[in-house]
Every structure is written in C-alpha cells, then in structure tokens.
Amino acid sequence: MDLAKIVEEGALKITFPKEYPSVAEVLGVRGFIVREEGNSYVVLSPTSFSISRTQARLSLADFRKFFKNAKVFGGFKEFEGEREAIHFRPKRPLVMTFKVSVPERKLIEFAARQYLLDVSEYVRMCVTDNAIETFIRAKRQRETGLV
Amino acid sequence: MKVVIPSKYAVVIARLRDPSGKFFRITDCEDHFEIEVTTGLSFERAALGLTPKEFGAFYRDIKVWGGAKKKSGDHIAFEPRRPLVVSIRFAESELSLVQKAAEQMGVTVREFIRFSALSRALMPTGGGGYDGPCQDS
16 A cells, blocks of 8 residues: 555645745655645645744745745644744544553653643654554565565 | 462563563562563563463463453463543544554554554653653653
C-alpha cells in the first residue's frame, strides 16, 4: 500500500498562489505531496503541520500575505508564536477510544508533559509518527527485496 | 500488574533482563519473585532456556495480580487489567493512515494506538526521565 494513496483519501488540502515557490519547495522536501494546478500549488497532508517564516524564506509582510492567500480545505489555519509560524490542522470529527491500565495512563500522562502536550495531542503524535514510519519501513523492505 | 513466580525458578528469573527498570522490576521475596510490570509483558520459551514440559509447568506456577496470563505455543503473554478509557480525536486521513498501518503490522487499531503511545513513552528520548513501574510521578 502506497503512503501517497492513503494520504490522498480525505487529506488536509492547502492551496496557495504560485508566487510562493519557496513554500512549495520546503514542503516538498519535508515529504508532503505538492502538485501544481493552474496558477496554484496544492499541498496534501494526512495530519497537522506547521511552517515557520524562516523555513518559508519570506519577509514578515509576505508571510502575512501568504497566510491570507493560503486556502485550507477540510481544516483550519492559525498563526503561532507571534506570527512567526502558521499551523495547519485538519478537522477531527472521528473519535477513537482505547483502554489502558492505571500505570499505563500515568506513563502516557508523564510522557505528554515532557512534550508540553495534552494526552490527546501526545497520543495522536505518537500514532501518526509510528504509522508513517511503518509505511516507510515497509517501502524500504520492498525496495531492498526483503519482502 | 504483578507477576508472581516461585523461587524455584531463580535460574529463569536470572535470564530476565531490564537494566533500565522501565518495563519491569524484579523483587526477591524469599519464597517467590515479584515482577512489577508497567505494561504488557511476554516470555519466549527459548529465551528462558526451558523444555516444552518445563515451560508448561512454569506457566501453571505463575500467578498474576491485576492482570491475566495467556499461553500460546512457546509464548506466554501477560496483559494488565485496563479499566481506563482514553479518547482521541482523529481526522479521516489520520485514521485511515492508522488503520492501514495497523493492518500492515497485523494488530487491531486500538492495539496499534496503545503500542505507539506506550513504546514512545518508554523510549529514553520519549518518556525522558520516567523511572519505571515503582515510581509514582
């Protein structure tokens, strides 16, 4: 199963004009699906992500203009850290539950505090990271002929 | 969860190693050993150096408090009682990613979520300073 195909199903979609090639470039390098459609770039991501002004290599004014011009489908955009970064996050209408023991709950809470996240954010981060790593590992194994 | 093993299995206990003490801690209580476990635990027969017959007897002699034991072939798994429920919100794309990854690993989505959260928390860089099952933080 290709990661790109899974990402495309119900992904967070961001479009912005072609006058920001540096943003498209940095997101492409970070592994997002970036496409050109007419006069816009289209970026697909399975989960939330942030881009800072320095990563985007834009001036303060251009970065604010980029924020206004970026359209988000299936999610939201917001400034972070005194408008030095933009956070894109998808709508999250689905709820999943799992059971834990008392020590497991304490352990998860402890780890979440180390990352300055709440339990929900921490678990989501672990799960999506692990899922992406699973696909990358499987792809590498297929490419090396181990599977 | 506490796993209680009679002291006649001292040789087997010596083969269990967790230098970090994050996954389990072993206490010698003279007539038995108590293994305090943070999360699930499993034993493989070959790793313990037991014959199939000895492994069967070993399984019968083990007592578990706050959880359950299960044997399948050369494998004994211990699962703690899990009375607490954690709810997580997901986007459609996130959940579909998780479902496919769980499928690839051959586990259920819930098992995949629990495994991901706990394994990161137990990693040296993930839980940063977590001191194991006996500490109340």
